[in-house]
Amino acid sequence: MPEQPDPPAPVRDLRSALDRLARHPGQLHTTDHPIDPYGELAGVYKRIGAGGTVERPTGIGPAMLFENVKGYPGARILVGLLASRERVGILLESEPARLTQRMAEAVRNPLEPVIVTAENAPCQQIVHRADDEDFDIRTLLPAPTNTDKDAGPYFCEALVLGTDPETGHTDVTIHRLCVQGKDEISIFFAPGRHIDAFRQKAEAKGESLPVSINIGLDPAVYIGAEFEAPTTPLGFDELTIGGALRGEGVELVDCVTVKQKSIARAEIVIEGEILPDVRVKEDKNTGTGHAMPEFPGCDGPANPSLPLIKVKGVTTRKDPIVQTLVGPGEEHVSLAGIPTEAAILKACEDAFPGFVKQVYAHSAGGGKFLSIIQVGKRDAFEDGRARQAAILALGIYAELKHVVLVDEDVDPFDSDDVLWAMTNRFQADKDLVILPKIAGHVLDPSQTPEYNPEIPAKGVTAKMVYDATVPFALREKFTRAHFRDVDPTPWYPDYKA
Incomplete structure (x- = not known):
């Protein structure tokens, strides 16, 4: 009998996800051609694989890993990991048309995170402290811009983890994060976001809210985090959905510089505190009047007054990968849309x-x-x-x-x-x-x-x-014309159902 290929290794983090994609032709493209993270990277991927509501011409293409980022030796940037439903299906081991049902089942069967020690947390292989004299997040990590009108560089696919200061409940959400200084990042909250509710509780007491910003993750963690109330009400930890999708709890570790947890198998973790009663103009460094391209396809207006995160430290793996997306692209559709589908299907099935x-x-x-x-x-x-x-x-x-x-x-x-x-x-x-x-x-x-x-x-x-x-x-008057069900492969061998 012919030798059978080795079964794919389980996906537990971003690197194993990339290994999985490498087994599927046309799903991952790696390049060492120099790329500028400011506008050029998004301009390239806009044509190759952004899709979604992005300005035309665009398309649905492979994820791209840029291994030669101008001004950032050793850093890599990944874009488009989830920018096709087919690719999400590969990474979550599901037929693309059944992803909705798979996600709904995960909501019904949540699996709690587990705590690991620092020795078992790859995200803490390298530690940078903000009180070091030469610390500057702007030169440490390549936060891309999507367009020349962006308010500044953004961490576009970063999962913020925060905890309710009264109940101890944890929540994770992707937010708009603009780098404002060497140790400062603004954060935008749409109305009703749970971490903003935590921030308001802390601020009412005159206290900071410790958070971790987790970048470069198992795609199950990212997608699981995108459910919203009432499917996942205040107090529901969306990390349990990512755990359910993988059949094992998401691993967490204590942060190094703040009293918070981070995702142990992340590529990069930014540790910090949302300061009480401090606000910053989103485009204070550029004055463009714009934030970044948002999911409807337009440039979002710069917010005149946003909460500020004071960065306390950054931990990374060796040779870390910054994961990003093109704002209005198909990756946002996967991240936001598949959980939306599951929430609607679950509610209708219950009713x-x-x-x-x-x-x-x-x-x-x-x-x-x-x-x-x-x-x-x-x-x-x-x-x-x-x-x-x-x-x-x-x-x-x-x-x-x-x-x-x-x-x-x-x-x-x-x-x-x-x-x-x-x-x-x-x-x-x-x-x-x-x-x-x-x-x-x-x-x-x-x-x-x-x-x-x-x-x-x-x-x-x-x-x-x-x-x-x-x-x-x-119904009988609207019946569609029926054709013979004929297998066309004898005439067209390249046919794929």
Whole structure:
């Protein structure tokens, strides 16, 4: 018998994830051609693999590992690890179309983190303390910029870990982190973020909030961290979802310079404290008026007053990898969208089992604003059930703006098929449901009183349900033409189902 290839090693961190991808042609490209992290790197990946809502031309290509970063000897930058649903499936050992179900199952079966010693924490192989005379995070780590208008260099794919100072509950979230000085980083919180609630509690007491900023992680940890309330309410530790996805608890270790935990198998950990009653202008060093490209595809405005993290230390692996993303790209769709899908599917399954078949958080909405929900009607009553599922989705995920309902014969992942249903199974005066003046997302540029005077405040919006399902009583009139199911490989050997 021919020799069988060795089974892939389990994914436990970023490096084992890259080893896994290296076994799949076309999923990872490594280059030692010099790259400037300021604008050039994002400009390259914008064309190769960013996708999502990025300005065209763009595409869905491999993840890229840049091993020769100008001005940063020994540092490496990875971009696009999760910038395709196929690649996420490889890394989470799932068919891409079943990732939603896999994530929902992980939420139902959380697995607690485990604590390890410093000797067993690769993230602390090298330690840099902020009180060292030559410490400067700006020269130590290459934080990229996406565009020439960015407020400054950003850590774009950095998982912040904080703890409720009253209850001791831990939360992890990705936030916008702009490097402001040699030991200062601003942090942007969208309304309702749990770590911001922790910060406010600490600030009310005049205390700092210790945090760790974890960069370069097992992709299961990143994706698991992107669930939001009510699926993961205040007090729910999203690290337990990453543990469930891997079947073993995420390893944590005590930080070196602050009273906090960090992710032991991270590439880089920035340790610091969010200072009480200190605010900074996001673009104070550049005056561009812009922050960075956000997931809807536009440059976000620079915030005039953000909390400030005082960096106390940085720990890294040897030859660390800075993991980043192109702001509006497909990687954001994977990070935000797949947990969104799972949250909606779980809620609908709890409410009416078996009715919702699939959920897709479409790339056009950055993984947040647009969901395609596939339903299976069994009787005329469920014409109303379909719209109930859409309303439930809008309630479960507050940032969701538009829902398109489709039948089981429509592929929710195929935009042409969805548009076909929207064209052939929809009448605007009958099938469009509009819900005005509902809380949405502050980063949507249309959700402002300037755009619509009827909107009372930024981040309030009109939401829409686009019911492109067939009325049950008319289902026979809308049956799609059926063709023979013929295997084409004898005529076209390169065919892939």
